[in-house]
Amino acid sequence: MNIFRILVYISIIYFLIINITYITLNLIAFFSLKKEKVKYEITDLKKVFQSEFYKPLSIIVPAYNEELTITESINSMLSLEYPEFEVVVVNDGSKDATLERLKEEFDLVKSSRTYKGQLETEKIKGVYDSLDYPNLVVVDKENGGKADSLNAGINVAYFPLVCNIDADSLIESEALLRLVEPFVEDRRVVAAGGTIRIANDCQVENGEITQVNLAKSWLARFQIIEYLRAFLFGRVGWAAIEGLLIISGAFGIFRKRHLVSVGGYSKDTIGEDMELVLKLNRMLKAEGREYRTVFLPDPVCWTQVPESLKTLGRQRRRWQQGLGQSLLMNKELLFNRKYGAVGMLAYPFFLFGEFFGPVIELLGYISIIITIILGIASLELVLAFFTVSILLRILLSTISVLFEEISFRKYDKLKDNLKLFLTAVLESFGYQQFHTFWRLQGIYDLLKKRHIWGEQDRKEFNK
Amino acid sequence: MSDKNKEILVVEDDELIRGLQKNKLEKAGYEVDEAQNGLEAWNKIKDNRYILILIDIFLPKMDGFQLLKNIRSQEIPAKTIVLSSKSQDKYIKKAFDLGADSYLTKPFDPANLIKTVRTTLES
Amino acid sequence: MLNFIYLIIFILVLLIISFLVFLSVFHLKIYFNNRKYQALKEKWQPVLFGYLNNEISLNEATASFNKNYKYTWKFIRTYLDNLDGKDFEKLKNLLQASGFIQYYLKKLRTGSNKDKLKAALILGKVRHKKALPYLEEMLKSDSSLKIKTAGQAISQIGETSLVYEIIKAFLVRTEITYEGISQILILYGQKICPKLLLIIEDWLDGEVDIRKEFQTSPYETIALFVELLGHNKYKGALPVLERLLKEVDNDELIIQIFKALSRIKEPVDLDLTPFINHDNWVVRSQTVRYLYKNWESSYSEQLKARISDENWWVSFYSGMALYHNSFKAFLEEVAVSDKPGSEISNYILEAGGQFEHF
Numbered sequence: 001m002n003i004f005r006i007l008v009y010i011s012i013i014y015f016l017i018i019n020i021t022y023i024t025l026n027l028i029a030f031f032s033l034k035k036e037k038v039k040y041e042i043t044d045l046k047k048v049f050q051s052e053f054y055k056p057l058s059i060i061v062p063a064y065n066e067e068l069t070i071t072e073s074i075n076s077m078l079s080l081e082y083p084e085f086e087v088v089v090v091n092d093g094s095k096d097a098t099l100e101r102l103k104e105e106f107d108l109v110k111s112s113r114t115y116k117g118q119l120e121t122e123k124i125k126g127v128y129d130s131l132d133y134p135n136l137v138v139v140d141k142e143n144g145g146k147a148d149s150l151n152a153g154i155n156v157a158y159f160p161l162v163c164n165i166d167a168d169s170l171i172e173s174e175a176l177l178r179l180v181e182p183f184v185e186d187r188r189v190v191a192a193g194g195t196i197r198i199a200n201d202c203q204v205e206n207g208e209i210t211q212v213n214l215a216k217s218w219l220a221r222f223q224i225i226e227y228l229r230a231f232l233f234g235r236v237g238w239a240a241i242e243g244l245l246i247i248s249g250a251f252g253i254f255r256k257r258h259l260v261s262v263g264g265y266s267k268d269t270i271g272e273d274m275e276l277v278l279k280l281n282r283m284l285k286a287e288g289r290e291y292r293t294v295f296l297p298d299p300v301c302w303t304q305v306p307e308s309l310k311t312l313g314r315q316r317r318r319w320q321q322g323l324g325q326s327l328l329m330n331k332e333l334l335f336n337r338k339y340g341a342v343g344m345l346a347y348p349f350f351l352f353g354e355f356f357g358p359v360i361e362l363l364g365y366i367s368i369i370i371t372i373i374l375g376i377a378s379l380e381l382v383l384a385f386f387t388v389s390i391l392l393r394i395l396l397s398t399i400s401v402l403f404e405e406i407s408f409r410k411y412d413k414l415k416d417n418l419k420l421f422l423t424a425v426l427e428s429f430g431y432q433q434f435h436t437f438w439r440l441q442g443i444y445d446l447l448k449k450r451h452i453w454g455e456q457d458r459k460e461f462n463k
Numbered sequence: 464m465s466d467k468n469k470e471i472l473v474v475e476d477d478e479l480i481r482g483l484q485k486n487k488l489e490k491a492g493y494e495v496d497e498a499q500n501g502l503e504a505w506n507k508i509k510d511n512r513y514i515l516i517l518i519d520i521f522l523p524k525m526d527g528f529q530l531l532k533n534i535r536s537q538e539i540p541a542k543t544i545v546l547s548s549k550s551q552d553k554y555i556k557k558a559f560d561l562g563a564d565s566y567l568t569k570p571f572d573p574a575n576l577i578k579t580v581r582t583t584l585e586s
Numbered sequence: 587m588l589n590f591i592y593l594i595i596f597i598l599v600l601l602i603i604s605f606l607v608f609l610s611v612f613h614l615k616i617y618f619n620n621r622k623y624q625a626l627k628e629k630w631q632p633v634l635f636g637y638l639n640n641e642i643s644l645n646e647a648t649a650s651f652n653k654n655y656k657y658t659w660k661f662i663r664t665y666l667d668n669l670d671g672k673d674f675e676k677l678k679n680l681l682q683a684s685g686f687i688q689y690y691l692k693k694l695r696t697g698s699n700k701d702k703l704k705a706a707l708i709l710g711k712v713r714h715k716k717a718l719p720y721l722e723e724m725l726k727s728d729s730s731l732k733i734k735t736a737g738q739a740i741s742q743i744g745e746t747s748l749v750y751e752i753i754k755a756f757l758v759r760t761e762i763t764y765e766g767i768s769q770i771l772i773l774y775g776q777k778i779c780p781k782l783l784l785i786i787e788d789w790l791d792g793e794v795d796i797r798k799e800f801q802t803s804p805y806e807t808i809a810l811f812v813e814l815l816g817h818n819k820y821k822g823a824l825p826v827l828e829r830l831l832k833e834v835d836n837d838e839l840i841i842q843i844f845k846a847l848s849r850i851k852e853p854v855d856l857d858l859t860p861f862i863n864h865d866n867w868v869v870r871s872q873t874v875r876y877l878y879k880n881w882e883s884s885y886s887e888q889l890k891a892r893i894s895d896e897n898w899w900v901s902f903y904s905g906m907a908l909y910h911n912s913f914k915a916f917l918e919e920v921a922v923s924d925k926p927g928s929e930i931s932n933y934i935l936e937a938g939g940q941f942e943h944f
Binding site: 570 | 634639661664
């Protein structure tokens, strides 16, 4: 048995598992959404909004070098529909005029707010209140990265619920009401995540999306497919079987006291949002409490995605590294019965399928080509490979487009939906392969980094 | 574009409710103009002379409180009635502090609305 | 083997093509439904307005509304949410005469789960009493969503005899939070208050074991009731609230009671001294806040002492109470001294006692 043929067989099994898992998740998600739709139609948001029985919320916005968009972004956050909330902007040692813009626009003065610094962060240089907006607080600190900024925000935040939103994200005005709903409905809920959607080429006015349009660039369109498949339906599916591993760092709500208990966000990983949820799972399980993490497809956070190969590549490379770091920092979950579907299904899937997967993919592509060149590839083998790696993926992506149209209809022109459908077909002929390559780079980065860390450790030790 | 015949401006983002308010006020004998968000309302207020403005608080693009602030700072002589689903004291107080002449809560009785419009205009 | 693969490929391609077809068909269906709704909306608005203004009779109006109930609901919902008084009654009559209410009553009785939920929502909004028996049935289910929807509908209809059942269903068979329960019970309006007072008194008299009945802490449950009484500003609650203060020693409950008293704005027939000097700073601060909103001169000396309390809120509310009730001079004295309390006195004096958020 030729080694390359064996590798091809292995990769065929890999593709089969990955794609069937996602198809299953999408199907589970679809039926789960149908059930949720009833709830969605019945829920009287106005009632929540009108009542004085709500849970007040602190929105934390880490900002680094955002001078061009920060005021528009914060203005739009201040006008979100929610009975009581505060916006805590954390200026992470920006080198540009971010803080100055904030001071000008919002009439900032030194704050008299006191807070307990329960989480360790880089030095805080000052805290400011706004004279015009009593619910706005700005924290100025030394640069420490996103996780550090979030932790500083958590320290200063006043309310028991904390929501992290990226500075360049646009939140739909009702989104907070919907995202907090689970915390009111069910006292076991500890975390809720919303959906990220792609804002490229959408019409934006005053920090609000006024018209949803399909992104024009192909790269953005491929990402739309990806986001639908993995970040939307994938997550709804995982949540439905109680295996939700990630709540996006761009848009999630947590109980402040839990964040403090787990020590806030980790600075040791660039996948701090995923790592947080894993940590949370471990802590709550250890406490023996019943808890729920929820993913909501309706509250939407709109964000711009990279349209250049270089930037996108860098992003995905970083994400893969972050994924690896988060998984490695929470090894305890692997095949651990105690953690239910999270430990038995989700964690292994992400570790072997999503993290190590690109390696098998690469080996698969190389091997199939070599077997063809060597003339030892039967038609069956080639077709089987093609079927599971490409055709099955097209099925998966197109089913996501269909479900999107049925469940949410964010793109209401038929033309756009057909374009998306085409994108779903073309995704496997190029984009997917690039993506594999970037992820491989990420894996390499991670191994290199750990190696460097290892070296440093040894150096210290030898002193 | 300035239509001096319009007397009342209704600012409400729900199209169906806005239609009803307009209809009721017209039946009561007033000339009515409409706006679906705070910004549109403000632009119309600058161009026209209304005698009364009916404002909801939670509007897109510019909320009712901001609108009230603008009306007061530009010394627009129109009377204002706030019509909102928020019934807590702090909102009522804030509205009056910003110069509102009356405050009605939703759900509202259209007959009561007309009555309030009349008494506000007479005062 | 090869044929098997060809078969799989064929099936997959067929599926993909069928998705495309389905996508297009679905899209067109929605498009035509929207057009239909827009047309109906244009037709209905003038009829509705005409009817509400007594220009069109009930019979004439009914003719327009006697079918397409799903679209009717979409159209009429916002009017039901926003209107009150005579026009609301007229709307109800219209919906009754057009068969809309009967249609949904039937759905409530015999429809699928989805139908029942929607019907419960609708019948609650139109406050249709005949739905009550079926709603009561829904309360007994194990589904959180059913209990919540039924509870909401019953609250809107206002049937106070079911208050106890609703609370029990929420606490025993769902995981809903107290805020969630409050959001629904406030739909009753004031008429829920006598019922709540009865339950509290029964508990105080030992006739109701809340822990056993509701499987939850009695203090938290009573605190929920107290909050609702405060929300409704129900003056009739005073005797029971006083009794609770005298007989129950639970900090959280005491805090809620004073919050409620602050909103009800009635004097209490009770010596507040133990609360003004309570160990728990939240109790102290809510008590002095109550006195700020409901001044009683017999406590002025105690409040003067409380401006030097170690907790900021306690000193602040004490200061505010004094400032707004002819003791400004006292604050001015303290402000210039080096006694504790001078800082808070300064803070209040400089702001002229006006704070947007307190």
